[in-house]
Amino acid sequence: MSRPIRRRTRQVRVGPVLIGGDAPISVQGMIKTDTRDIPASLAQIEELARAGCQIVRVAVPDEAAAKALAELVKGSPLPVVADVHFSYRLALMAVEAGVAKLRINPGNIGARWKVKEVARAARERGIPIRIGVNSGSLERDLAGMPTAEAMVQSALRQVALLEDLGCSDLVVSLKASDVPTMVQAYRAFAVRSDVPLHLGVTEAGTRWRGSIRSAVGIGSLLLDGIGDTLRVSLTGETVEEIRVGREILAAVGLLAEAVTVVACPTCGRCQVNVAEIAAEVERRTSHLKGPLKVAVMGCAVNGPGEAREADVGVAGGRGAAVLFRRGERIRNLKEEEIVEALMQEIEALYRR
Amino acid sequence: MSRPIRRRTRQVRVGPVLIGGDAPISVQGMIKTDTRDIPASLAQIEELARAGCQIVRVAVPDEAAAKALAELVKGSPLPVVADVHFSYRLALMAVEAGVAKLRINPGNIGARWKVKEVARAARERGIPIRIGVNSGSLERDLAGMPTAEAMVQSALRQVALLEDLGCSDLVVSLKASDVPTMVQAYRAFAVRSDVPLHLGVTEAGTRWRGSIRSAVGIGSLLLDGIGDTLRVSLTGETVEEIRVGREILAAVGLLAEAVTVVACPTCGRCQVNVAEIAAEVERRTSHLKGPLKVAVMGCAVNGPGEAREADVGVAGGRGAAVLFRRGERIRNLKEEEIVEALMQEIEALYRR
Secondary structure: OOOOOOOOOOOEEEOOEEEOOOOOOEEEEEOOOOOOOHHHHHHHHHHHHHHOOOEEEEEOOOHHHHHHHHHHHHHOOOOEEEEEOOOHHHHHHHHHOOOOEEEEOOOOOOOHHHHHHHHHHHHHHOOOEEEEEEOOOOOHHHOOOOHHHHHHHHHHHHHHHHHHOOOOOEEEEEEOOOHHHHHHHHHHHHOOOOOOEEEOOOOOOOHHHHHHHHHHHHHHHHHOOOOOEEOOOOOOOOHHHHHHHHHHHHHOOOOOOEEEEEEOOOOOOOOOOHHHHHHHHHHHHOOOEOOEEEEEEOOOOOHHHHHHHOOEEEEEOOOEEEEEEOOEEEEEEEHHHHHHHHHHHHHHHHHO | OOOOOOOOOOOEEEOOEEEOOOOOOEEEEEOOOOOOOHHHHHHHHHHHHHHOOOEEEEEOOOHHHHHHHHHHHHHOOOOEEEEEOOOHHHHHHHHHHOOOEEEEOOOOOOOHHHHHHHHHHHHHHOOOEEEEEEOOOOOHHHOOOOHHHHHHHHHHHHHHHHHHOOOOOEEEEEEOOOHHHHHHHHHHHHOOOOOOEEEOOOOOOOHHHHHHHHHHHHHHHHHOOOOOEEOOOOOOOOHHHHHHHHHHHHHOOOOOOEEEEEEOOOOOOOOOOHHHHHHHHHHHHOOOEOOEEEEEEOOOOOHHHHHHHOOEEEEEOOOEEEEEEOOEEEEEEEHHHHHHHHHHHHHHHHHO
16 A cells, blocks of 8 residues: 655644644535534534544524524534635634634635634634635636636635734635646645645535545545545535545545454354454444454454454354453353444443 | 646557547446356447447456357447456457457466467457556566556566567556555556556445545546546446446546536526426436537527527427427427437437
């Protein structure tokens, strides 16, 4: 496995998650519920978190949504990013509500004094700002340029403005629905700035088409060492966005270590259904971030040794197995208890 | 839409399909039927052709399969490529059967004199040879090198050998299951040779995972102007391989022009279900290669104008519509007849 050499970027903090520098590339999601519906929104955030989402974005289209933010921030297991368009006042309300990051669009936030107010508030709270450039909503004076270059110019001048105002905790995104344009914009920005990059293809499309288009755009940038965090956008999908994002990271060898399930290849000595148990455990732990090693061994020959070396392991006997936790023999299991017992141990280790 | 600048390659001919040079990037498929089962194999080739496949590959594991080739070649609407491992004799039989291209693996075809026999036969028949390097089956003496470089060396020496033997109609593939390794190998080869490249990620995986991994690997190379033909490999899928391949090409702006369905955004004047009709026509024409413009318009205001300008169009009225063919008013339709009438017209134009 050869891995891309990563571009050097400055590091910012979004709640407990680091973006940029040597931090693992994080996967972001966005809820599609009405932000004002707090129970539904928190339920969707929980669902995203279980799928492996690390940062969640929330649309803030109006005052009622901005007022719901404090509750969402309090209840969310993930750091919450407020997505604000047009109104610097909503941005200020979001900062006040305690969000971990602010996303603004330089194409529509308005006059310099408004940006200044937002910058001051973010600086005081110590939260970063993402400058979310979108090919579909660029400032009018950039309209004459090729799209990718106009996007880069829009981002660079907003970075300069915010840095002038004392905000250097920045993230930039340069999303376009056209994949080659998006790739070109990120590449051009990457050689001109050390601001960490949030990757994404905008309006990528339905689950099938959007996954392929996002994989091409985001994947090719990651292969060139460009990108510090990412979001996959799919029409009408929330959890699938996270699954696809993580799979793109896995494809380029950059998924922060997942749970590894090792299983014996099975042989004539095998006395439990190793393949089925291993596949089930793999499926049920695919959203967990490791490192955590789980061993599923079929017999008493090599089984106990391997099972002892893993964080959690089973070594099968005749329709039964022995459970090990970090080298220690815990108890005997019937075959039908194996999956649940492993999952309980894994979840307990994971919670610590 | 910005498009990649394509690497210059020599051009070869596979039946009626050109690979390399300025030829459009072709999409290949492979049948998963038993090659010896001629009716089943031809049925699957037909299915692939309907999905937009342009070249079909067929495994030739033994003499019986080689003997079936002549029938397949005769019945196939697509040029047939014989995939041969280990045996130069099977390769000779395939050439004799009239295949349009030969794929051999330099890692397992054996001694120079065997390659020489194959080269002579291919040259005499005027068919190209693909040198299909695979990271999992490299020559033993290359084992010490980093994988990507060993793959490039394997390909380069096989190219030199075949060119020495008078065969310059070559295509090279450098497939690996690890995406970064595969991308690195193709990039390294591309700067050292003008032989056209067949792109692919090997053992990419299931439909979902394999599509994402193929999109990352193949897509990122295409974005750099590398690649002249491609195949997506998915476990157990044939037609889906073609759909994903075409979608990857579309994502980078390189799909040979497809059928374009234009539809009005719909408004209060709209009197037929435009979105549903347009989506249905788009779905049913996604496999056709255009250029062909289809207009689905909802009302009598802008409808007739747009519908006249398209190759085929409808302009809706009250639960009814007027059908146009290349500017000419053909007849009135009831709403429920619209989709079928459009499809009949499209298919008729397409056949010409």
